[in-house]
Amino acid sequence: MIPVPSNARIWLAAGVIDMPRGFNTLAAQAEKVLELDPYSGQLFVFRGRRGDLLKIIWWDAQGACLFSKRLEKGRFAWPAVKGGKISVKPAQLSMLLEGIDWWMPQKTWRPLKVG
Secondary structure, three states: OOOOOOOOOEEEEOOOEOOOOOHHHHHHHHHHOOOOOOOOOOEEEEEEOOOOEEEEEEEOOOOEEEEEEEOOOOOOOOOOOOOOEEEEOHHHHHHHHOOOOOOOOOOOOOOOOOO
16 A cells, blocks of 8 residues: 555546656646646546556655556546546555545445444
8 A cells, every 4th residue: 555644635536547657747737737836745646548447646755656456347436527636545545555436435334223
């Protein structure tokens, strides 16, 4: 799992990108399109066109980190917004990386009786 610092902001880049991009081109996109500093310690999450591949960039004050994850089955739950950015919480990122629909998580168990 990615060691997400507790104070780090996490941004989803709405829309899709070309997945052959590396840290430098994704950082440039974060700076120009999302209007955020890619060297600020925030995490930036990008999704490919097919929806089964994610890339995350993060500057950890020591160097550039590029993480990628591909689902063998299914697609990552992604906002339908065409452009811009969406802030998510670490728990939502964790669900996203597991392939869980983090938009509408449902509890799997509810008590039937009290006591």
